[in-house]
Amino acid sequence: MTETAPGSTFVAFVRDHQSAVEAALRELLPPPTAAPVALHEAMHYAMFPGGKRLRPMLVLLGCMSTGGDPARVLRPAAALECLHTYSLVHDDLPCMDDDDLRRGRPTCHKVYGEATALLAGDALLTLAFEGAAAGGGAAAIALARAAGSLGMVGGQVEDLAAEGETHGHTLERVQWIHDHKTGALITGALVVGAHAGAAAAGHPEGAPDDVIAPLIAFGDRLGRAFQIADDCLDLTGSAQELGKNPGADVALGKLTWPALVGLERSLATAHSLAGEAAALAVEVVAAAARWRGVDRSVLDGAARLLQDVASYTVERRS
Amino acid sequence: MTETAPGSTFVAFVRDHQSAVEAALRELLPPPTAAPVALHEAMHYAMFPGGKRLRPMLVLLGCMSTGGDPARVLRPAAALECLHTYSLVHDDLPCMDDDDLRRGRPTCHKVYGEATALLAGDALLTLAFEGAAAGGGAAAIALARAAGSLGMVGGQVEDLAAEGETHGHTLERVQWIHDHKTGALITGALVVGAHAGAAAAGHPEGAPDDVIAPLIAFGDRLGRAFQIADDCLDLTGSAQELGKNPGADVALGKLTWPALVGLERSLATAHSLAGEAAALAVEVVAAAARWRGVDRSVLDGAARLLQDVASYTVERRS
Numbered sequence: 001m002t003e004t005a006p007g008s009t010f011v012a013f014v015r016d017h018q019s020a021v022e023a024a025l026r027e028l029l030p031p032p033t034a035a036p037v038a039l040h041e042a043m044h045y046a047m048f049p050g051g052k053r054l055r056p057m058l059v060l061l062g063c064m065s066t067g068g069d070p071a072r073v074l075r076p077a078a079a080l081e082c083l084h085t086y087s088l089v090h091d092d093l094p095c096m097d098d099d100d101l102r103r104g105r106p107t108c109h110k111v112y113g114e115a116t117a118l119l120a121g122d123a124l125l126t127l128a129f130e131g132a133a134a135g136g137g138a139a140a141i142a143l144a145r146a147a148g149s150l151g152m153v154g155g156q157v158e159d160l161a162a163e164g165e166t167h168g169h170t171l172e173r174v175q176w177i178h179d180h181k182t183g184a185l186i187t188g189a190l191v192v193g194a195h196a197g198a199a200a201a202g203h204p205e206g207a208p209d210d211v212i213a214p215l216i217a218f219g220d221r222l223g224r225a226f227q228i229a230d231d232c233l234d235l236t237g238s239a240q241e242l243g244k245n246p247g248a249d250v251a252l253g254k255l256t257w258p259a260l261v262g263l264e265r266s267l268a269t270a271h272s273l274a275g276e277a278a279a280l281a282v283e284v285v286a287a288a289a290r291w292r293g294v295d296r297s298v299l300d301g302a303a304r305l306l307q308d309v310a311s312y313t314v315e316r317r318s
Numbered sequence: 319m320t321e322t323a324p325g326s327t328f329v330a331f332v333r334d335h336q337s338a339v340e341a342a343l344r345e346l347l348p349p350p351t352a353a354p355v356a357l358h359e360a361m362h363y364a365m366f367p368g369g370k371r372l373r374p375m376l377v378l379l380g381c382m383s384t385g386g387d388p389a390r391v392l393r394p395a396a397a398l399e400c401l402h403t404y405s406l407v408h409d410d411l412p413c414m415d416d417d418d419l420r421r422g423r424p425t426c427h428k429v430y431g432e433a434t435a436l437l438a439g440d441a442l443l444t445l446a447f448e449g450a451a452a453g454g455g456a457a458a459i460a461l462a463r464a465a466g467s468l469g470m471v472g473g474q475v476e477d478l479a480a481e482g483e484t485h486g487h488t489l490e491r492v493q494w495i496h497d498h499k500t501g502a503l504i505t506g507a508l509v510v511g512a513h514a515g516a517a518a519a520g521h522p523e524g525a526p527d528d529v530i531a532p533l534i535a536f537g538d539r540l541g542r543a544f545q546i547a548d549d550c551l552d553l554t555g556s557a558q559e560l561g562k563n564p565g566a567d568v569a570l571g572k573l574t575w576p577a578l579v580g581l582e583r584s585l586a587t588a589h590s591l592a593g594e595a596a597a598l599a600v601e602v603v604a605a606a607a608r609w610r611g612v613d614r615s616v617l618d619g620a621a622r623l624l625q626d627v628a629s630y631t632v633e634r635r636s
Contacts, residue, residue, distance in 0.1 A: 038479070
């Protein structure tokens, strides 16, 4: 893969920031030796080793593309991974998806028991807000709205409800579930980064609405592309690439794009959404440059990164 | 009961602020008609009708006693009740205490099923931070620390672990569990109120450490007195007064003060702690008056309220 292949600029960005994000995570989490040890061990088990830390990277990108310094928002970036991880731990519980395998290892409740896994999830969710609030009140509010009953948790409820249904599987329904269950937190990560970057630069109220609006529009497309690509990967990926059993969505009767319109049309839609996102990236940096009073060219690199993360989202193999 | 009976000033304060707190709760929660309806119904079921809303009232008191305007911190006050309610919903789940009855009604999972109750708890926890962060980053961070793995959730883990043990039941162990499971959030409520009141008055960084320190010392005593009194009520109260079956702690083999040192010594300790708290109330308002640059007499009423809530805590019958 050359540096100009789709997604490679973002992959290089991830490589460059991975160790800083991991360090921020280890700083935010109490050590596994802290009392109660079983709880902190379970939290560490769920968090390390992690996936690609996509959501923390989106916090850094949301910050950079709105003119902020990503080095100042590492704690809010770590917060997004805590929040994402809590949702996985609770999703895997017996009363939810009842999964045994996650990232190629036994799920948290398989190792630590149901009660400790439930509480480890609760603690990670709580810790996410300790981290987000380090970026100010606006960052924490943005995270809460993305993650709550009108966002991610709402999507999980509808996703579970849809599993048991034998009719009513429309594309609109799938889209609603995707937008809430996955999209809200992807957009939320970008917005948290923008607000936290603003707060670090002396704006405790966060970034203004006219800077946030194009970022939300970008995030909406990115989130949709991400989830459609994810549904397709469940059909085309290997267990090794995915770290979980492929075909799991089909086995659970989950609502997915490929189940409704086929693999080919799903992939075409994902690519089209990534294209829309790339166009919106230009608007994001234009609004940010006006607000910050800097020349737009200063944010050219950030715009290219936003465009490249959109390509990465649909080209990835895991 | 005359106006000078122990606890009556606080009871009058609760009466005066109850409707404002209920209104703030209904504003913070999405309506039960919002999608997904089952989730929002479950959240409302758990929240309304509620208990005495002690923790929101402590947010208002934490604000007032440090010189803030309680009318400006109603949203953070509502947040504390969301957080407390989430902890009850998750505590009642089959993998935790497996309770059928709460506040005299079937528990949330008995009515809405385990998955929806789990997610309703997650959503209430998330919503708590949307409310707390309306009082600024410092208020949200204080709530997260009080509620997380080094606070309330840590206490729940140790409480569950202690149930299965046949030895090691020391007073130090009970105290650690009480301090974390119950005390942390009581102190947290006061601190959230102080920070949110400061933020509303133009201090986005919250109240200074030398104002927070005596408030924490007060809250620690109040929290200990509260939990010991609670343990005693489990033995001496009626199902009607408690809204749950009395003797439940004993049946579960839970670590309690009366189980270790008897009812009489437990009640004496609770009263002694309430007395210490009353003395510390004076230090709280003294530090706050210095910081705000006002005469201490301005905060005399708030000091009396703090002292009275300590009396109320050990005199209550439910």
